[in-house]
Structure formats: structure tokens, C-alpha cells
Amino acid sequence: MGNHSQVTVASCLKVLVCLCIFVQSLVNGQDIDPLVNVTYIKGGVAKGAVCLDGSPGAYYFGQGFEDGIDNWIVYLPGGAWCYSEENCLSRSKYNNNTGTTKYAAPKSFTTFLSQNRIINPDFYNWNRVLIRYCDGASFMADVEAVDPVTKLYRRGRRIFASVLEELITTKAMGNAANALLIGDSAGGLATILNCDRFHSFLPDACRVKCVSDAGFFIRGKDLPGAFDHAMDYFSEVVKYHKLAEYLPKSCTQRLAPELCFFPENVVNDIKTPLFLLNSDFDTYQIYILVAPNSPTDEGWNCTKTFASLVNCTPDQLHVIMDFRTAFLKTLQGLDDNPSRGLFITSCYIHSISGYPHNWQGSPTLQNKTVQQAIGDWYFERNIVQFIDYQHRHPIYCNGI
Known part of the structure; x- marks a missing residue:
């Protein structure tokens, strides 16, 4: 016994x-989600829905279940942009998953695509789709001509459309009751630029909305001399990928095309409800786009992470603070739209949802986590327009 x-x-x-x-x-x-195999767009090469190197566009799909069976979330990952023949050619040959699908391995879904009900309470059982980012232009280009020497394709717009069309015809996405387009960084910009277009694919859905995480790149006209690189960078992307035709006409009819790659000039014209998730101390914008000297200059390495800020000079810290001022001023310049959601943290980060390790340390505003705030906004449980005015300096967020 x-x-x-x-x-x-x-x-x-x-x-x-x-x-x-x-x-x-x-x-x-x-992450406790199982691995998901890649799905190549059926007839992707014939349709011209291809990556920079001509490999077919692809996506990852996870079936919804229970009361999420008729709901859809589509995710656009980040990965910056390419802006020239040489730059895009290098991107197409490099095994970093941003210019090709030749090396597409199975992957687990995380953050907003996770089936973990605790960390993803409102969307855990939805149909989940991650579209591979391999075009270098935020899913916006559609250039028919192919360079006979480099064999480079600029067809991200076709990839976006072909994936949605395939899901509608083969996975019953056309019956969607609710749908959410979300992306981070370059994918966050893609979400803004493709938001109304996404809605047009699902005209019968009850609720269609978009969330841009770390996609609100500012021109920084209130940062004298500091944003020349950002303007030049985006101008080269727009020119090389011939985006003028596909950027929102409500913007290009009044501004130069390169200015319409900056969200501040297109957000007001977006009809579909949009949520902006961003940091007013966006590390990518500060380190890559704002620093007056080249980011390769070791003198500006102090701006890369929160821990490295202790090595910054007073002048460098002043630039960081100026960025926050310019960011908030740009944000405040937008129209007052009650359907727009805002969660502007002061964590010294770039993307939140794009990096799984960030999710554990999800910042809170008004006692709401990012997950809770977006869920409240999406289902219209509360108006969510949260901006961290409490912290005037960058803060460290646990797990980030």
C-alpha cells in the first residue's frame, strides 16, 4: 500500500x-504552434507572381477552427527594401528570404498568428496566412519588363493579389466574416499602402481592418538635415520599382510620388479602419534613417539598442529626442479619425509583432497590452488611441 x-x-x-x-x-x-509548410502560388511563374529572382511567390497557411473558422488574418513581414539593380540583385541571391522563395522552410506562427490563446486571445483560432516578402518594394511593384541581364523581376503587387485570389477560390476566404491585414516594418508600410486594396478583395465581409506595426515612417521635415537619407532612400525605391502608378492616386495627384511612400501623406485618405502600432523612439528610423552620419559610422552605433545608449554623446541623445518630437508632431498632423487606432509606445524598439522575443515584453498603455488594445479596437469594445506622453526619454521594455 x-x-x-x-x-x-x-x-x-x-x-x-x-x-x-x-x-x-x-x-x-x-511558441508552441506546429511547423507550417510553405505553399507556392499555383501557377505563380505563369502568372508572373514571382520574387526578385523569378521564383514563385509563396505563403504559409494555418486553418482556422471553432468560432474562428470564417475569420482571417493575413500577415506581411518586414525586411526593408532594395533600391537599385545592384542592391536588388544582391538581395535576390542572398539566402535571407527577402528576395527568393528557393529556401522557404517550414515555420511556426508567432504573435498575432499564434494559436496560443493566452498571448493571442482574440485571433488565436482564425485562419492565419503569412505572405512571404520577396519583392523588395512592400508588395507594391508590378513591372512587366524583365531585365535581360540580371533577370530581376519586380512583381510584389502580383504576389499579394495572387495569394488572396488563391485563398478566395481554394480556402473559402471569400466567405470571410472578419478579416485583418497586419504587417511589421516594410510589411507595416505595405499594410498601409494596401489596406483599401485588401478590403476590395473581401467586399462582403462584415468587418475588415488593418494594423501597421512599425510602418509609420516619417519624412521628418521638422528634423533639419537629419532626414536626407530617408528621403533619398525612399525616392530611389519608388523610382527603381516604378511605383508612381500604384501609389494612392489621392496622394500622387497632389504630391511627388516619392512623398507618397511616406505614410503621413496617405493615411488620411485610407477608408478602411487602420491601427498604427509604433514607437516614438523607433530604433530603425533613428539608427538607419535619422542619424546625420552614415549608419556604418561606428560613432552612431550607440543608437542601435537601448543598452548602447549609454555610449551616446549629448548631441546624439539630442537627435534621438528630436526624432520623438518630430514623430509625435507628424502623428498629430493627421486628421482626427475616430475609427483609427493608436498605440504609440516609448520603448526603444522597432517592430513588436515581427519579433517573437518582443511579444513576451509587450508594453502596456492605460493598463492594456498591445494584444488587448488591438482586440478592443478591432471588435469596437473601446476607442483605442493611446500615446505615451508620460515618458519623455526612451524606456526599456521587458523582453525586448
């Missing part, structure tokens, strides 16, 4: 330990 009791207690303890480990993994936001 005693031995049986010991075995029973040991078994119970073992179960309890396993349960604690499982619960802790949920609390920590660890």
Missing part, C-alpha cells in the same frame, strides 16, 4: 511539474 501511495504521489508530482512547465510556456509566450 505504501509503495502504491509513493508511486501515486510521484505520478501526481510528475503531472504537476509538466503542467507547470506547460503553463509557464504559455505565460512566457513561447
Whole structure:
């Protein structure tokens, strides 16, 4: 009897330990989703829905379940842009998943695509789609001509459309009740620029909205001399990929095309409800686009991470603070739209949803996490227009 009791207690303890480990993994936001295989667009090459190197566009799909079976979330990942023949050619040959699908391996969904109900409470059981970013122009280009020497294709717009068309015809996406387009960084910009277009594919859905994470790149006209690189960079992207024709005409009819690659000039014209998730201390914009000297200059390495800020000079810290002022001023220059959601943190970060390790340390504003705030906004439980005015300096967010 005693031995049986010991075995029973040991078994119970073992179960309890396993349960604690499982619960802790949920609390920590660890990825427990199974691997998802890549799906290549059917007839992608024939349709011209191809990456920079001519490989077919692709996506990852996870089936929805329970009451999420008729709801859809489509994710556009980041990865910056390419802006010249040489730059795009290098991108197309480099195994970094941003110019080709030749090396597309199975992957697990995370953050807003996760099936983990604790870290993704409102969207965990939706149909989930991640479209591979491999065109270098935020899914905006559609150039028919192919360079006979480099064999480079600029067809991201076709990839975006072909994936949605395939999901509508083969996965019943056309019956969607609710749909959400979300992206981070270059994918966040893509989300802004493609938001109304996404809605047009789902005219019968009850609720269609968009979330841009770290996609609100500012021109920084209130930062004298600091944003020449950003303007030049975006101008080269727009010119090389011939985006003028596809950028919102409501903007290009009044401004030069390169200015219409900056969200501040197109957000007011977007009819579909849009949520802006961003930091007013956006590390990518500060380190890559704002720093007066070249980012390769080791003197500006101090701006790369929160921990490295201690190495910055007073002048460099002043530039960082000037960025926040310019960012908030740009944001405040937008029309007052009650359907627009805002979650502007002061964490010293770039994207939140694009990097799984960031999710555990999701910042809070008004006692709401990013997940809770976006869920409240999407389902119209509350108006969500949160801006961190409390912190005037960059802050460190746990896990980020």
C-alpha cells in the first residue's frame, strides 16, 4: 500500500511539474504552434507572381477552427527594401528570404498568428496566412519588363493579389466574416499602402481592418538635415520599382510620388479602419534613417539598442529626442479619425509583432497590452488611441 501511495504521489508530482512547465510556456509566450509548410502560388511563374529572382511567390497557411473558422488574418513581414539593380540583385541571391522563395522552410506562427490563446486571445483560432516578402518594394511593384541581364523581376503587387485570389477560390476566404491585414516594418508600410486594396478583395465581409506595426515612417521635415537619407532612400525605391502608378492616386495627384511612400501623406485618405502600432523612439528610423552620419559610422552605433545608449554623446541623445518630437508632431498632423487606432509606445524598439522575443515584453498603455488594445479596437469594445506622453526619454521594455 505504501509503495502504491509513493508511486501515486510521484505520478501526481510528475503531472504537476509538466503542467507547470506547460503553463509557464504559455505565460512566457513561447511558441508552441506546429511547423507550417510553405505553399507556392499555383501557377505563380505563369502568372508572373514571382520574387526578385523569378521564383514563385509563396505563403504559409494555418486553418482556422471553432468560432474562428470564417475569420482571417493575413500577415506581411518586414525586411526593408532594395533600391537599385545592384542592391536588388544582391538581395535576390542572398539566402535571407527577402528576395527568393528557393529556401522557404517550414515555420511556426508567432504573435498575432499564434494559436496560443493566452498571448493571442482574440485571433488565436482564425485562419492565419503569412505572405512571404520577396519583392523588395512592400508588395507594391508590378513591372512587366524583365531585365535581360540580371533577370530581376519586380512583381510584389502580383504576389499579394495572387495569394488572396488563391485563398478566395481554394480556402473559402471569400466567405470571410472578419478579416485583418497586419504587417511589421516594410510589411507595416505595405499594410498601409494596401489596406483599401485588401478590403476590395473581401467586399462582403462584415468587418475588415488593418494594423501597421512599425510602418509609420516619417519624412521628418521638422528634423533639419537629419532626414536626407530617408528621403533619398525612399525616392530611389519608388523610382527603381516604378511605383508612381500604384501609389494612392489621392496622394500622387497632389504630391511627388516619392512623398507618397511616406505614410503621413496617405493615411488620411485610407477608408478602411487602420491601427498604427509604433514607437516614438523607433530604433530603425533613428539608427538607419535619422542619424546625420552614415549608419556604418561606428560613432552612431550607440543608437542601435537601448543598452548602447549609454555610449551616446549629448548631441546624439539630442537627435534621438528630436526624432520623438518630430514623430509625435507628424502623428498629430493627421486628421482626427475616430475609427483609427493608436498605440504609440516609448520603448526603444522597432517592430513588436515581427519579433517573437518582443511579444513576451509587450508594453502596456492605460493598463492594456498591445494584444488587448488591438482586440478592443478591432471588435469596437473601446476607442483605442493611446500615446505615451508620460515618458519623455526612451524606456526599456521587458523582453525586448
